[in-house]
Amino acid sequence: MVDLRKLEALVAVVDTGSFSKAAEKIHLTQPTVSGHIKALEDYFGLRLFDRHTRSVVPTRAGKMLYEYAKKLLILYRELEREMAYFRGEKTGKLDLGGSTIPGQYILPRLIAEFRTAYPGISVFLKVGDTEEIIKKVREGELELGMVGAREEDPELSFEACCEDEIVLIAPAREKFPRLTPEKIVELPLIAREPGSGTWRTALKALEECGISLQKLTLVAEMGSTEAVKQAVRAGLGVAFVSKRAVEEEVSRKEIQILPVKGLEIRRHFFLVYPARRTLSPPAQAFLNFYRQSENEKT
Numbered sequence: 001m002v003d004l005r006k007l008e009a010l011v012a013v014v015d016t017g018s019f020s021k022a023a024e025k026i027h028l029t030q031p032t033v034s035g036h037i038k039a040l041e042d043y044f045g046l047r048l049f050d051r052h053t054r055s056v057v058p059t060r061a062g063k064m065l066y067e068y069a070k071k072l073l074i075l076y077r078e079l080e081r082e083m084a085y086f087r088g089e090k091t092g093k094l095d096l097g098g099s100t101i102p103g104q105y106i107l108p109r110l111i112a113e114f115r116t117a118y119p120g121i122s123v124f125l126k127v128g129d130t131e132e133i134i135k136k137v138r139e140g141e142l143e144l145g146m147v148g149a150r151e152e153d154p155e156l157s158f159e160a161c162c163e164d165e166i167v168l169i170a171p172a173r174e175k176f177p178r179l180t181p182e183k184i185v186e187l188p189l190i191a192r193e194p195g196s197g198t199w200r201t202a203l204k205a206l207e208e209c210g211i212s213l214q215k216l217t218l219v220a221e222m223g224s225t226e227a228v229k230q231a232v233r234a235g236l237g238v239a240f241v242s243k244r245a246v247e248e249e250v251s252r253k254e255i256q257i258l259p260v261k262g263l264e265i266r267r268h269f270f271l272v273y274p275a276r277r278t279l280s281p282p283a284q285a286f287l288n289f290y291r292q293s294e295n296e297k298t
Helices: 004-016 019-025 030-044 060-087 100-117 130-139 197-208 225-233 243-251 281-297
Strands: 092-098 121-127 144-147 156-171 188-192 217-222 238-242 255-258 265-274
Touching: 004 019, 004 030, 004 060, 019 030, 030 060, 092 100, 092 130, 092 281, 100 121, 100 144, 100 197, 100 225, 100 243, 100 265, 100 281, 121 281, 130 144, 130 156, 130 265, 144 281, 156 197, 156 225, 156 243, 156 281, 188 197, 188 225, 197 238, 197 265, 217 225, 225 238, 225 243, 225 255, 238 243, 243 255, 265 281
Parallel strands: 092 121, 092 144, 188 217, 188 238
Antiparallel strands: 144 265, 156 238, 156 255, 156 265
């Protein structure tokens, strides 16, 4: 018989490419995960994975079952949320997402305060780039997200929340002339991956000053804010980052912020959640908690 736990195991094996990593991800033993996969193969009479390589690769049948399994698991989570809504529960699990800056510098503190107010709700925080978090909210893997940019999508609601400033950083010991936006093209610039909200916002601000991506002198592309900071400290170049992300390094004089005349980059972060699906009580409680905490600051 096919049950959700077996399908969850299959999805985890495909996502991680490993039985051992899948077991860690869904908190089961490796033999249990292997048993679930064997039970699925016996039930369907098909081999679902090729195991002769270092990584575990799904067969064509395995890939098809994986796509259906993901949809079934999302539907089941939606069913649980709807039933919990009718019960009016303030217990359960909240799957929350944050792009790099909110995920590392805003949400951990907020989650701690929320857990004090709602000890019956456990929170899982997924950190990724803006595009990834929006995609997971859209597909139902996450109920709520906080991201650095918004998209036009009728399936999603974007609610402006806290403000952020993006600054240009450089190694602390180097001397720089007074900068204007036009001078930035002469500097070795470290980029973020295309899915980064910080990078998208910085590029938009530069374009408004008449500076296109093609004019910039890019020396590297990094997949995280921490990698960018390490590269700047090592002297590889300069970079645009959230001011929140470098407060400690600036105070320790490991990194400096370079003022750029005529270029002030401010943005809002956005809470993103489904526009047409009912939020679970834990998700609604978190949303209300955040709104109330922001109102108390004003």
